[in-house]
Amino acid sequence: MYALLTRKAGRIRAILGTLVLMTLLVGADCQDDVRDEFRTASAQSLQAGVNAILDGLVDGLFAVFDPEMDGADTGTGDGGTGG
Secondary structure, three states, X not given: OHHHHHHHHHHHHHHHHHHXXXXXXXXXXXXXXXXXXXXXXXXXXXXXXXXXXXXXXXXXXXXXXXXXXXXXXOOOOOOOOOO
């Protein structure tokens, strides 16, 4: 039953993705001034979003590979033994 639902969901996603792609391709033929205005307006927020994602990835990598950032240390200076 779960596999059937997963296949249906996959088909729905494929159909929606195709429709979105077709819409984007049809809309790509817009006028140059509209396209330039959109690029100007969206460039700053796209850059901020990409920077936030990359910052999160770098922070995540440091959290995984940096042994100093264990999170289990209680800050008592005795190695977390409490005594």
